[in-house]
Amino acid sequence: MALLIGAIGMLSHAVVGSGYAAGTNYPAKPIPFVVPYAPGGGTDIMVRVIDRVGAQLKVFPRPLVIENKSGGSGVVGKSYAKSKPADGYTITCADDSSTVVDLFGNAPWPYNDFTYIAKLNRDYQMIVVRADSPYKTLKDLVAAAKAQPKTVKIAGTGVSQIDVLHVAMFEKASGVKFNYIGFDSGGQVITNLLGGHVDAAIANPGEAYEQMRAGKVRSLGVSSEKRLGFDSAVFKDVPTWKEAGVNLSLSQWRGVAGPKGMAKEQVDWLIDALKKITESKEWHEQYLNKFLQVGVFVAGADMQKEAEEEYAVYKTIMEGAGLLKKK
Structure with a gap:
């Protein structure tokens, strides 16, 4: 039976234009986005396109404040983001590297100790x-x-x-x-x-x-x-692994998360903002098509569920391959 990691899920949200979360003044100031990898990499590119397209569409009242904090396969930057208050004014990257680093025993926190906001893309191997x-x-x-x-x-x-x-x-x-x-x-x-x-x-x-x-x-x-x-x-002539006789499909993914415990109103505002960006022609032209990415949109609880399913599959595979180092 084929293993499928990173399956496309969909969570419907009403898309709102630029403005504040209902009943609040969020976001009342620029939102820092901690990129846990070096400038110029895949995650950094994604975040900068989010910021640029968000500005073009007037989704964000103010530009994002992008901070690169690389090291430890993303652990340094994500740990920094986790140390900030869960007030909606620090967000970071969510990806399957958090799962793998956790299973290898190289992270000081569990892979799912974040507020899941939205998964935005998949990248194949x-x-x-x-x-x-x-x-x-x-x-x-x-x-x-x-x-x-x-x-x-x-x-x-x-x-x-x-x-x-x-x-x-x-x-x-x-x-x-x-x-x-x-x-x-x-x-x-x-x-x-x-x-x-x-x-x-x-x-x-x-x-x-x-x-x-x-x-x-x-x-x-x-x-x-x-x-x-x-x-x-x-x-056009590149077969899938399945077509070539290996019954396996998989992918990597990137998205957005925040410190554990963010308020629902802030998470919902960010989900709606990201959904509007990723449904735009600007996103397709400036990110998906230009950087050979596959667009997905899985948000909130659905995103967390997918991450938990992925963790269970990866754990089984790593145990079987003798790679599991987490006690």
């Missing part, structure tokens, strides 16, 4: 190889890894992050064992793949896109349920 690789299909790669376990080198980002878990899930679904090699960033992953230091890599479509377009990298498959609808010249 691909298995990619150099254009001249002897592995022409995903079945070729799997066959080689089965024939000689732990000899096929596959690159990913980090050694205790989401790529490690996703590779473990792929191994379980396909019955193989790779030699996983972690690098500090997606850019380093692609560089080392091109340099011949690894045989394959796990990468998001946006990370591999330029090298695929240049004809230097080929994708053997993508983790989505259906083929990608991005640039047809680049992605």
Whole structure:
């Protein structure tokens, strides 16, 4: 049975224009958004587009105050945000990295010790190889890894992050064992793949896109349920993992959260504001299409439920792969 992480859920909310939460003057001052990663990364890009589109649509009475506090796979920034009052004037990123870091035992707080506001996007994984690789299909790669376990080198980002878990899930679904090699960033992953230091890599479509377009990298498959609808010249022939014989689909996600205990009125105002932004053509043009993202909108209790289901699945997978370090 296929594992599907990051399924699209929908929570309907009446969309309001710019203004204050009913019965309050919220937001009466600029809202700081703590980005727990370095400038220029995927989360930072998402937050800056939220701020820009929010200003264009006049959704926020005042611009967001974006603060980058990176370190510890997001732990430093999220811990900083959690230390602030739950008064609606500090929000931060929600993502599946909180779940993974918690399960690896590297977070000082439980993954769900936040106020869930809204999940905004999904990003898929691909298995990619150099254009001249002897592995022409995903079945070729799997066959080689089965024939000689732990000899096929596959690159990913980090050694205790989401790529490690996703590779473990792929191994379980396909019955193989790779030699996983972690690098500090997606850019380093692609560089080392091109340099011949690894045989394959796990990468998001946006990370591999330029090298695929240049004809230097080929994708053997993508983790989505259906083929990608991005640039047809680049992605039209990329099969899903399921089509290629590996019964698995998965994704990463990003969204917005706040300190535990935020007032319902403030959460509802933020949900409505984010929904208006993500339904706009500006969001599609400036974020989803430009950065090869898939839009979703799952809010509040529905978002928390999805995170809890994801945690249970990830915990089982990590236990089976010997990755679980949390006592």
